[in-house]
Amino acid sequence: MARPLKELVIHKGQKASTAQALGLLIRERRLELGLSQEAVSDEGLEQAYVSKLERGESEISLNSFLLLAPKLQLTPVELLQRFLSTLGRHGK
Incomplete structure (x- = not known):
């Protein structure tokens, strides 16, 4: 089961950084597709990098x-x- 993203808890009145907004999008889409971080990783995208993103x-x-x-x-x-849509909803 996926762990919650504590870093991306956005409280009322707070905005996510662009990096956080992209990270939220990547994670939501990956989970929507039922993929692990390893599944979206390869030689150019290491799992640790995907996790940081x-x-x-x-x-x-x-x-x-x-x-x-x-x-x-x-x-x-x-x-x-x-x-851009995610950034509009959650970003600075």
């Missing part, structure tokens, strides 16, 4: 963004659109 502890590079999108069964454009 999901916790909002690491900024994503363009290359990693492009590698991650198909793992989440999205095009890069779809992932960006979802990120």
Whole structure:
């Protein structure tokens, strides 16, 4: 069972950072697809890096963004659109 993301508990009036908003999106989509962090990891995306992304502890590079999108069964454009939507709901 997935652990809750304590780092992403957003209290009323608080906003998530861009890294946290992207992490929330990545984790929600991965779980929606029933995938583990290992399943979206590969040579270019290590599991530890995916974990840091999901916790909002690491900024994503363009290359990693492009590698991650198909793992989440999205095009890069779809992932960006979802990120902007998530950022609009939760971000600064």
